[in-house]
Amino acid sequence: MSAPETNAAGTTGADAAVPAVRMREVNKAFGDNVVLDQLHLDVDPGERVVIIGPSGSGKTTILRVIMTLERPDSGTIEVGGRHLYHERKGDELKPASEKHIRQVRANVGMVFQHFNLFPHLSALENIALAPIKAQGRSKDDANQTALELLDKVGLREHANHTPGQLSGGQKQRVAIARSLATEPEVMLFDEVTSALDPELVGDVLEVLRDIAEEGKTTMMLVTHEMGFAREVADRLVMFDSGRIIEEGRPREILADPQHERTQSFLKAVLAH
């Protein structure tokens, strides 16, 4: 999955397969509140990882530091074998320039809990904006791709509508199409169904399932939809107080959680 030429830019070791995402000793605190505590996490290319955990446990922050929405206090993150926040100068790792961060970040996309669609642009313009302005593709080409993506999420006829004219579920499907448009290798999904009315969740999960079935995108999802996690995820990661306390195949963890906090968390979530 990861392009071979990126290896030269900063592989850390002699691993055969370069992970899509590699996090090493990542720390992040907001004041006294430690949200990431020496985090280690590797995600393989094409792998689908679902992160669960109580609210406030910092699981969203994992996605946000990969997307560079928050800067970690220390530690390293690699995307497709290239350091995100660092550049290799000789033998040393130096803090990366904005230009470097932008280059590496181009391989990452994110879908937000509250969609964050641009209210002044139509659905189609929302999707075509980054291909045109960030990737320099032609307008016709980008619009063509955008229409195909709208087809994929079942919203072609809404291409000219602004977000204000769409329902919550439709907005989120447009938002997913928008982040797919730049074809990132890693897609981050931050509680993408939490802000939706229950009857609208199904359509959005359907779209996620389609992306998962294609199997070429690495997906990291923070969600409370346990049924979906069981069905789609390759790996389930239980996160609490800044640390991974348990991980494994979803079926196994959901059926037989080992850690006591996983047990109580699952009991609370599955209760409703």
Place this chain on the structure above:
Amino acid sequence: MDGLLLTPGQYASLWIGVQITVQLLLWSFALGVVLSLVFGLMRLSENRFARGFALCYVELFRGISSIVLLFWFAFALPILLDIGQPSRVVMAVLALGANMGGYGAEIVRGAILSVPKGQHEATTALNLSGFHRVRHVILPQALPVILPPFGNLTIEILKGTALVSLVGLRDLAFSAEILRTARTQMEVPIGVPELFINVLVIYFVLAQIISFTFRLFERLVNARYRQRTGRRAVDVSGGAAAPATAPGDATGGT
């Protein structure tokens, strides 16, 4: 006071002043808008020096009285820079524009801060560059917030243009002073109260034109948010024909 109207000749004299006033206003406005954008964005820059510099600019030009600023630009700055006698018009435009920029920068800054954080985050997630973020996402959303206070600010600048009469530019206020001091040599002596009431009314009309223009612009900008039809819409045929209006299930989410 029989009648408030002046003679056509007197109005012609005031009209010369109106033209100067409007010219000064347009140039100062253009300069002010540019400075507002530049310094408003710099105030939010991640670079500490840019931020500090912009803060100094804003505090300086909002802190000094505009008449003092004008005199300083007209009489002190040329000596400091040793540039002889520059055009008074240019110096007046610089002073008024810089003054407007100080207030405008704060308006721009506030409007950008009013754009929700999620919008900034989405631009990061889409990896847009700084310029494209501002141009395509942030400014279009800040504009409806910027326009109303900018309309008021422009009226303040119109009022500020009257100060240039004190440094010898023949604007509307200066034309009024010419008529007042020359009234004894006129065939039809001018009434001083009537004269100034007329001048005030002209300024009032100019202000109403500014205010009307801004409201019109606001309406256009806000309309773009609600309905999107016509030339910007793309052809979606190939699937189902696009419905003319939002379908029934489009009831807005959260």
Place this chain on the structure above:
Amino acid sequence: MAVDTGSPGSAPPTPPPDQPGGLRLGGVRVTWRSALGVVAALAALAVVVRFGGGSQRFETRVFRDPDVRFDFEFMFAYVPDFLRALWVTFQATIGGFALAVVIGLVLALLRRSRLRVLRWPTAFFIEFVRSTPLLVQLFFLFYGLPRITAIPEPLRVWSSLATLIIALGVHYGCYCSEAYRAGIGSVPKGQWEAATAMNLGPVATWSQVVLPQAIPNVLPALGNFLIAAYKDAPLGFAINVTGVMFFASTTASRTFAPLELFTLIGLGFLAVSLPSAFLLRRLERRIGYERT
């Protein structure tokens, strides 16, 4: 009488035609304390108009060194003269603003009157004054008004300083009235309804319920207008008020040193307006905290 315009958060809409809660003109007696304030302000004003300003003479005789680009020594030599001039500018500011606070309240109440013949002309007057230059208003008051012989003389012929104070008072009074209006509009509708439910009369409703809630909201805006009035006060120069601009301009033409003198008054201005703007922002933040 539970009718009112106040919808929280939004800009105050124009008052509905029938508004029993609105104050009649007798409403200047809103509270004893505010009445006392008004009297004090007007007394201070009278003192300033009677004894202030006038006999300023700028007598420093120092000449600039022609060999330097910027003669600091020369500039500092004129600081005492500058301070004397600044005092006049201060008098105009304080006097004008005291007047503006009172005029503003009157205009705000007139704008809320149930009588259209009061409400509409007031609204027009405010809009007119706010959108025309203070300088031309000064010219009108100084050169035009004294010639309208239909008006009794004490009401139309004033000294330079008094003219400046009145012009500032009317100009900023119009700005203040809009601030009051917004402040009154920001008092939630439920407060008026509660006052009605408690069967309070209009005077008690205003003095005990509405104004105590509205005035803290208005204070930062009034502070801004005070600073703005201070920045406009040097305009009195155009009608020979001996404030800072008069000082700089006459001294500059005598000593041929406009650079130092205009720089001096610019710096002097900043020395006052920057700290006041800073204090004002702190006040604003404190009020903001108290409200949340």
